[in-house]
Amino acid sequence: MKTGSCLCGSVAFSFPDGPEKVTACHCSQCRKTSGHVWAAFHVPLADLTFSRDGGLSWFESSDWAKRGFCNTCGSSLFYQMKGEATINIAAGAVDEPTGLTLTRHIFVADKGDYYSIGADGADQIEKY
Ligand SMILES: [Zn+2]
Ligand SMILES: [Zn+2]
Numbered sequence: 010m011k012t013g014s015c016l017c018g019s020v021a022f023s024f025p026d027g028p029e030k031v032t033a034c035h036c037s038q039c040r041k042t043s044g045h046v047w048a049a050f051h052v053p054l055a056d057l058t059f060s061r062d063g064g065l066s067w068f069e070s071s072d073w074a075k076r077g078f079c080n081t082c083g084s085s086l087f088y089q090m091k092g093e094a095t096i097n098i099a100a101g102a103v104d105e106p107t108g109l110t111l112t113r114h115i116f117v118a119d120k121g122d123y124y125s126i127g128a129d130g131a132d133q134i135e136k137y
Contacts, residue, residue, distance in 0.1 A: 013103040015084035019064025020077075024052045024098070030112040031100045033131070035120035042076055043085045045121075049097040050109060054089075057096055 011028075014021040028050040039047030059065070066080040077087030088097040100109050111131050118135045120126060126133060 015079035015082050017082035019081045020079045021061040022059050024056045028052055031109045032113045032115055034115050036116035040121055048100040051095045051097045054094050054096045
């Protein structure tokens with residue numbers, strides 16, 4: 010099992026070993042919500058178990074998705090498409106060793122104007 014939490018610990022969760030590939034999204038919504046770039050991976054919703062969720066709140070960020078965050082410390086934690094049986098978990102929330110590797114940048118055409126995406130070996134996709 011892997012574990013993760015928000016910064017203050019009001020939200021803590023676990024999921025089975027397995028996810029390895031992380032996607033970094035550079036769209037404006039993800040930059041706003043995360044403070045820079047939203048890097049996440051997905052697991053089946055049924056695989057996500059909460060040991061603490063007292064601080065968990067959800068924000069409907071678009072007609073098609075909602076974002077989970079800690080209402081005490083503000084950590085961005087989850088992204089879920091409506092009606093999907095999977096949930097995206099913030100890579101930065103996972104405790105080390107994560108076993109994760111960033112393999113893909115998406116919405117690079119929408120990236121912020123204040124940085125460059127370095128040649129880190131990960132694929133770069135204009136939109137999605
Ligand atoms: Zn917190
Ligand atoms: Zn995005």
